[in-house]
Amino acid sequence: MTILVTGAAGFIGYHACEVLLARGETVTGVDSLNDYYDPALKQARLARLQGREGFSFHRLDIAEADALKALTLDARPDRILHLAAQAGVRYSIDNPHAYARSNLDGQLSVLEAARALGGDLKHLVYASSSSVYGEREGPFRESDRIDAPVSLYAATKGAGELMCAAYARLYGIPATGLRFFTVYGPWGRPDMAYWLFADAMVEGRALKLFNEGRNRRDFTYVDDIVAPMLRVLADDPARAAHRIYNIGGSHPHPTADLVRALEAALGVKAQTEAVPAQPGDVSLTYADVSKLAADYGYAPTVDLQTGIARFAEWFRDWRAQTS
Numbered sequence: 255m256t257i258l259v260t261g262a263a264g265f266i267g268y269h270a271c272e273v274l275l276a277r278g279e280t281v282t283g284v285d286s287l288n289d290y291y292d293p294a295l296k297q298a299r300l301a302r303l304q305g306r307e308g309f310s311f312h313r314l315d316i317a318e319a320d321a322l323k324a325l326t327l328d329a330r331p332d333r334i335l336h337l338a339a340q341a342g343v344r345y346s347i348d349n350p351h352a353y354a355r356s357n358l359d360g361q362l363s364v365l366e367a368a369r370a371l372g373g374d375l376k377h378l379v380y381a382s383s384s385s386v387y388g389e390r391e392g393p394f395r396e397s398d399r400i401d402a403p404v405s406l407y408a409a410t411k412g413a414g415e416l417m418c419a420a421y422a423r424l425y426g427i428p429a430t431g432l433r434f435f436t437v438y439g440p441w442g443r444p445d446m447a448y449w450l451f452a453d454a455m456v457e458g459r460a461l462k463l464f465n466e467g468r469n470r471r472d473f474t475y476v477d478d479i480v481a482p483m484l485r486v487l488a489d490d491p492a493r494a495a496h497r498i499y500n501i502g503g504s505h506p507h508p509t510a511d512l513v514r515a516l517e518a519a520l521g522v523k524a525q526t527e528a529v530p531a532q533p534g535d536v537s538l539t540y541a542d543v544s545k546l547a548a549d550y551g552y553a554p555t556v557d558l559q560t561g562i563a564r565f566a567e568w569f570r571d572w573r574a575q576t577s
């Protein structure tokens with residue numbers, strides 16, 4: 255396979271490139287390396303990919319439609335794995351336009367690049383999010399309505415799905431959207447709770463438990479995202495097919511479970527501070543993964559304790575190297 259990976263220096267993109275390169279695939283990576291979180295972490299991920307057989311990297315903002323299209327026509331991938339996005343719910347309160355640029359303009363640029371490839375493109379797989387479901391009881395099913403987002407991030411991810419559905423139908427693009435649920439692991443994201451908590455714990459600061467610790471999240475270890483995502487990517491759906499799948503642990507945990515797993519893994523007792531819910535946050539994420547299980551044999555394998563222990567081991571090394 256020849257694959258264009260957007261967001262290649264991001265958390266999930268980096269892990270996907272690692273697996274693809276280990277399999278001997280040809281990967282063209284694209285990322286803007288923006289400073290939403292420490293670009294040194296993105297550079298460090300990238301450094302592990304650069305120089306590897308089959309890998310090339312282009313620093314590019316995907317909202318630059320002409321540049322992305324030119325690069326795509328030059329690389330002629332038969333698959334596109336589109337992971338670049340402005341992620342995070344809280345950041346959208348102060349930086350709404352960053353979401354429009356990456357998740358709407360950027361999504362459209364990727365679709366235009368896919369359109370330009372015509373019949374040579376066998377599959378476009380792109381990241382959506384559990385946040386599209388808004389505030390509701392679980393488990394969340396792909397057939398649920400997604401018209402009540404509680405953050406701009408969620409609204410742009412939902413809009414991205416609709417844009418893709420239209421392009422798939424109009425231009426015959428075989429496309430699949432994957433709704434990820436709270437992904438964590440080594441080389442993860444410094445803006446997410448597991449990292450913020452780990453940082454606070456090793457520095458002896460109190461952790462903020464939003465919504466007084468009542469939030470529940472369907473934590474998903476990164477390998478339980480990447481392997482099935484690449485299985486889907488390798489598939490050749492019919493032209494014009496547009497499908498959506500949940501991909502998540504399907505086992506929501508209260509924040510207290512995350513704190514306990516980190517305490518065990520880091521050997522540190524957490525000090526906690528209960529604070530009100532944050533605007534844009536939902537109280538529950540919970541994936542029904544029966545559709546992905548039926549079509550692709552999906553079965554998550556890494557539980558929260560095991561996954562957090564792997565994250566913590568990497569996190570200690572990362573802190574030691576960077577502090």
Ligand SMILES: NC(=O)c1ccc[n+]([C@@H]2O[C@H](COP(=O)([O-])OP(=O)(O)OC[C@H]3O[C@@H](n4cnc5c(N)ncnc54)[C@H](O)[C@@H]3O)[C@@H](O)[C@H]2O)c1
Nearest residue numbers: 261263264265266286288315316338339356381434436437
């Ligand atoms: N990690 C999760 O828990 C989670 C959950 C749901 C959905 N997602 C989605 O999965 C995808 C990957 O997320 P991640 O956790 O790896 O996040 P990440 O922020 O680590 O990776 C995204 C990468 O995209 C790049 N990027 C952002 N805007 C860009 C632009 N305009 N042009 C080029 N590059 C750009 C960033 O520099 C970053 O390296 C995103 O689409 C995100 O919305 C992630």
